[in-house]
């Protein structure tokens with residue numbers, strides 16, 4: 001284990017040299033934290049509004065599609081009626097033509113054979129016959145007019161049918177477009193929905209931070225966190241990284257070298273969730289030189305910066321660099337990745353900002369910090385990590 005920690009330090013040194021500076025909370029004021037929260041809430045609200053707008057647009061499109069469908073159906077009925085009229089008119093035309101044909105046949109006969117016509121029409125006098133012939137002519141003319149009118153009507157119906165068919169096609173096209181729009185609205189809702197939980201989580205984490213700092217005495221927008229307010233109150237500055245567990249190895253010299261963290265075990269093994277030990281921000285998610293899954297979290301208490309390193313995780317929680325975390329944030333799960341014998345959490349707390357403070361890479365300061373804690377009469381991890389002292393012993397008794 002002690003050798004591993006030397007390697008861990010070497011790995012960290014490499015990160016210190018090559019990883020860009022992560023700026024966070026440097027003199028952050030309570031007002032900036034409130035602004036952060038307000039901005040996250042605004043983003044969440046904008047996301048929710050965008051979802052609502054898309055849903056409204058989908059409703060509108062569906063209503064339009066329904067009315068187009070109704071109109072198409074009405075047009076279909078109208079086209080059927082027009083067709084029926086055309087059929088009826090054609091039948092009528094046939095009848096009229098037939099009637100006219102017979103009349104004309106009579107008329108033609110009448111001009112050739114008066115006697116026959118007298119017989120045929122039953123006229124008693126020539127005057128009577130002429131009268132009867134003119135009636136025949138008038139009926140034929142009337143029929144011709146009637147046929148012409150019916151043909152006009154048929155033409156009008158045919159024109160109207162074409163118009164209806166064109167409009168139906170236009171409406172069908174419009175329905176396709178509206179349906180396509182609904183599909184793209186739905187997929188954009190899906191995207192927005194997938195952003196939602198992340199945004200909500202951020203708002204909740206920021207709210208929790210604001211509440212925490214408020215409870216710690218921050219009230220003024222110009223309060224500088226850790227200086228004007230939320231100064232550390234004794235040992236309760238960090239909380240436990242696990243709900244249940246025990247210390248298997250403390251900070252201290254072991255077999256001639258320094259073990260720079262504490263090792264913690266738990267009966268729940270690999271399923272043990274590892275929580276942030278306080279309110280802070282994730283500054284690094286990385287693998288060390290031996291492949292150990294590690295997370296670095298920066299904290300600020302009493303105006304002092306601290307960086308905690310959680311090593312050997314089996315897997316990460318749902319986390320990202322720059323994420324603000326609370327004691328309820330699961331950073332990952334206990335494991336034995338990297339240079340480790342058995343499932344455990346190796347937890348280091350450094351009195352500095354990783355990648356920012358030059359003293360973070362200053363070995364002698366780190367060692368002297370540990371020694372200073374020893375000199376003050378504290379026992380290793382108890383003082384450096386400063387878990388709540390009252391329940392410490394019970395919780396960490398194996």
Ligand SMILES: [Zn+2]
Pocket residue numbers: 001005249259261262263346347
């Ligand atoms: Zn260790």
